[in-house]
Amino acid sequence: MATAAVAGATYLPLFSAVLLLISPLIAASSSARAAALPTVAEQPQELLLTFKASLKDSSGALSTWSTSTPYCNWSHVTCTGAGAGDAVSVALSLQGLGLSGDISAASLCRVPGLVALSLASNGFNQTVPLQLSRCTSLVSLNLSSGAFWGPLPDQLAMLTSLTSLDLSGNDIEGQVPPGLATLQGLQVLNLGGNRLSGVLHPALFRNLTRLHFLDLSKNQFLESELPPELGEMGSLRWLFLQGSGFSGAIPQTFLQLEQLEVLDLSMNSLTGALPIGFGLKFQKLLALDLSQNGFSGPFPKEIDKCVMLQRFQVQGNEFTGDLPAGLWSLPDLRVIRAENNLFSGRLPELSTVLSRLEQVQVDNNSFSGGIPQSIGLIRTMYRFSASLNQLNGSLPDNLCDSPAMGIINVSHNSLSGPIPEFKNCKRLVSLYLSGNGLTGPIPASLGGLPVLTYIDVSSNGLTGGIPVELQNLKLALLNVSYNKLAGRVPLSLISGLPAVFLEGNPGLCGPGLPNDDCDAPLRKRQGLALAATVASFVTGVMLLALGAFAVCRRLHGSSSSSSPWKPVLFYPIKLTGEELLASFHDKNVIGRGAFGRVYLIELQDGQNVAVKRMVSSGKPAFRAVNNVMKVLAKIRHRNIAKVLGFCYSEGEVSIIYEYMQMGSLQDLICAPKFTVRWNDRLRIAIGVAQGLAYLHHDCIPRVLHRDLKSSNVLLADGFEPRITGFGIDGVIGEKAYRSSLASDLNYSCYIAPELSCTKKPTHLMDVYSFGVILLELITGKPAEQPALDDSVDIVRWVRRRINVTDGTAQILDPGISRTAEQGMQMQATLELALRCTSVMPDQRPAMDEVVRSLQLLRSPQGPPSTGIAPEP
Incomplete structure (x- = not known):
């Protein structure tokens, strides 16, 4: 459910691009859409002041609006084309001003040359005003995050001049009106973050062929498959459909979206294999997010044709086979997230000179082989996380030589050998190595890493003592449980750690530990520990045998009489x-x-x-x-x-x-x-x-x-x-x-x-x-x-x-x-x-x-x- 927030931050610059896209259209529309000159009783100042009077402006954001000043000089009002003989185009940008109350759309829509209106990020708490349909000169309408609710009015289809419509972040419910298909000049349509429901009408996408930006994300009550008609929108560059209850497979027509820069289908109920050739024509694709669905089968190798790809996110599916080899060598790729799948094979060696990778997260798959030697040499690498796989071999000595490396998590694999010194890990914050077969001592050099905060080396075969140098760190976590460590635990670590993080090391001693006398004969302690272990083992085996017998009897006795459900x-x-x-x-x-x-x-x-x-x-x-x-x-x-x-x-x-x-x-x-x-x-x-x-x-x-x-x-x-x-x-x-x-x-x-x-x-x-x-x-x-x-x-x-x-x-x-x-x-x-x-x-x-x-x-x-x- 975090993916949506990350995507929002990632794609923020795209909204600026959208504004740049539509601004020439707003300016160009001034002459074609200017209304007739108003009467004396309906000067723009009077109409705008009537509109202001209907609002509640608790912060006084519109206090400069008065008849003593030309309305083009008012705050939040922009006029263009005001030269001699030119029609005036008016844009109202009232977003984030804490406005509420009623919206007097009747007077607002009579303002001549009104081409852009933004009431975003306010608190109106009302339905979308039907009278906004009278603002026929509007090119851009933004009501996002304005606390609007109720159905999406069919009357908006009357705004035939619109190129941008943004109603995102409200509580708008019901179906998307098919009548919006009449807005054939629309280039930006953002309905994300509402409560829309039902099935999407095919005609809506069949006619909106000029769309560059489409956002239907976070509408969890939609009950629709992905409309094949979306693939016929040849101008589409940004497509956000995450978290909206879409089901079924990705239509073959999606392969035709050659202008795509961002495709986000995450957090839906999509299933099946990806279409053959997926990625072949996505030459401009920057970000792909298919995470948290039910996709299966191998990932198409044509993804390596996406030469501009920066983010690859497919986590939380059932993909199998290798991650395509060409993916790893894409020149601009920054993020690979493929955790919680069924991928297998080996992780490839990477070009340490050309790669710009920052994050690799492939946890909970079936990858095997060794950790690539190149991972720690990529200068941009910040996070390498490959826990819960079948990786083997030793930890590379250079695993965190990258000057940016901050997180390493290779826990729960089959790694062996010693923990390297890691002397160059100056920015390492988290080191997770638990659940492997690592041996040898905990390196004392870890105590010299300035920002190391989290260390988990539990459930390995480590020997020796806990280095006193670790006292130099401001640790939030040090877990050394279930190893073969022995000796005196530094006093500050005993006082600063829960006892459970030291368990399973009978040779450790110090105040407050079960073995608090570090000078007692080691042999005696080992003998007692061995006897206790054997007794516990025998008792456990007996209990397991008795338990298994009882369970078998219970299952056998009930199986014949139990119905399937x-x-x-x-x-x-x-x-x-x-x-x-x-x-x-x-x-x-x-x-x-x-x-x-x-x-x-x-x-x-x-x-x-x-x-x-x-x-x-x-x-x-x-x-x-x-x-x-x-x-x-x-x-x-x-x-x-x-x-x-x-x-x-x-x-x-x-x-x-x-x-x-x-x-x-x-x-x-x-x-x-x-x-x-x-x-x-x-x-x-x-x-x-x-x-x-x-x-x-x-x-x-x-x-x-x-x-x-x-x-x-x-x-x-x-x-x-x-x-x-x-x-x-x-x-x-x-x-x-x-x-x-x-x-x-x-x-x-x-x-x-x-x-x-x-x-x-x-x-x-x-x-x-x-x-x-x-x-x-x-x-x-x-x-x-x-x-x-x-x-x-x-x-x-x-x-x-x-x-x-x-x-x-x-x-x-x-x-x-x-x-x-x-x-x-x-x-x-x-x-x-x-x-x-x-x-x-x-x-x-x-x-x-x-x-x-x-x-x-x-x-x-x-x-x-x-x-x-x-x-x-």
Whole structure:
């Protein structure tokens, strides 16, 4: 869900290009579209002042508008062609002025020569005025992020002079009117970030052949395949369709879009193989984003013909085979993101002179062979991440010789040999090497790297001691658990690290550790440890044998009587197992996560429910699932989504939740413009905290969420949050739960760092996840990748800035219009979020304390506190 925010930052310069594109058309239209001279009673000044009088201008932005000054000299008014004998063209640029109230379009549209109108980024809170259809001289109309709602008026089709129409970032709903196809001169159409629904009419794209820019992104209620007619829009250069519920395959006609510069189809339900020859004619393509879909098959090798390509993003699909060899050598390529696929083969050696690569992320695939020696020599390389693959061999000595290298993650592979000295890694921030077969000592030279903050070398075969030089670093994470380390742990590291980050090294000693006497005979300790290990092993084998026997008996006894699908409903809803199965198709998908897809399903009585379909490798027994679900269904709280029931089949469980029309908090944050007021954000934070505190402290039995993230926070009316997705670990089992969580790197930023090295989950892990959500609300940025120039999660992004001069101003969302009191509330919330996301669990507050802290921040004029009492 972070991808959309990154794309927005990436393509910002394109909007400037769009303005340059249409400005000559605005100027050229002055003579052709000038209205007749107004009467004395309807001079432009009077008409504009009538329009101003209908508005609420609390900031006084239009205070210069008066009859004593020529209207062409008024602020936010631009006149062109005002010479002798020339008709005047008028452009009103009123974006971001805090305007509200009614829009007197009747008087506005009588202003002669009005060719451009922008009311963007205001707070009108009304439907799109039908009378704007009278502004027939308009060439450009921008109502984006203006708090408009309701259907898209058919009457806009009367503005036949339009070349640019922008209604993005509102709450416009219903179908896209086919009548817009009459705007055949349209070059820019932006309807992104609304609530449009239904199927797109083919005629709309068949006629708009002059479009250069089309944005239908973030309209999650669309139920359409990609119209083949889009491929006939030969002038199309920028196409944004991400997050809009598109399904099916990419039409063959898309191969004809030879002018494309940006193609973003991410976060949809698209499936199948890409058309043969995909990329062959995309000579101008700069950015390709197909991420978070269901594409499969090999990736077409013709991608190497996209000689101008800079960003290649295909993560979160089911692509197989090699990544095309020619892709890696494209001269301008900066980003390769292919994580969470089924790619295989070897990673190629690259040209260290010609390559301009900055990020390579290929985690969770099946790549094999060694790490390319060239990776660390590419001078622009900032991030190399290839965890959860089958890479082998040793770590190259030059892996981070690039002067820009900041993040290395090759954890969970089959790498062996020692950790190199890495003396040239002057900008290295994160080093993740866990879950390999590395041996030898931890290099003392790591302590000389000036900005190294995160080190994870757990679950290897490292020997020796922990270098005292590591005390020189300002570490947020040092995980050395489950190695063969021995000796005295530096005192400052013991006091600054959770004990779990040192576990699994019986030879380590120091104050506060199980082995606190560093001078005791080593042999005795080893003998005791060996005896304990053998005893634990024998006991474990016996328990496993008994458990396996019991499970086999249970499965054997129930298999003959179990039907293929077993629905168990805790509320009076009308749904059978067969109906549920029939509803599991791509067009109903509204979300994806580590444990499966979420479907929006309409019941026989018209009620909508959300269904999380989970396929578990653990194959939980029906009786065990039923017992867990009964507990979850009894949870009642205004900030927790109701579990309505579940459906069971062998190896698969589908949980039925109540559905919220407003969608999730993630949808809100990843919208093109996250414009929610601070009071509403605080309301969301308090509600989530109350729900989580109820699970932790008041629910019987107490429940850990373990998968808290913004996509699992649903929003009811008035921004009242409802937590969903809790208790999954109890349904599918701990082993399957951890396996699924480890395979989903998109949401790893919500997971507490100690999860990888502890067997017992705690409520403080949920507190960490909540802290990440708090940071999202404070910054207005998605958790996974908050900024294009910083390929890190939001916790690290904030911590990098918190101690910089004016760093807090960079962190707090600049899009929030706030009072001084609210600014103080935001800073206090930021401090609380930093406590919640502390790398040391014992420094995080409990959720009941978090609730009290947030409630104290609520302003007096805000709604009264709801407490954490259960729902009646």
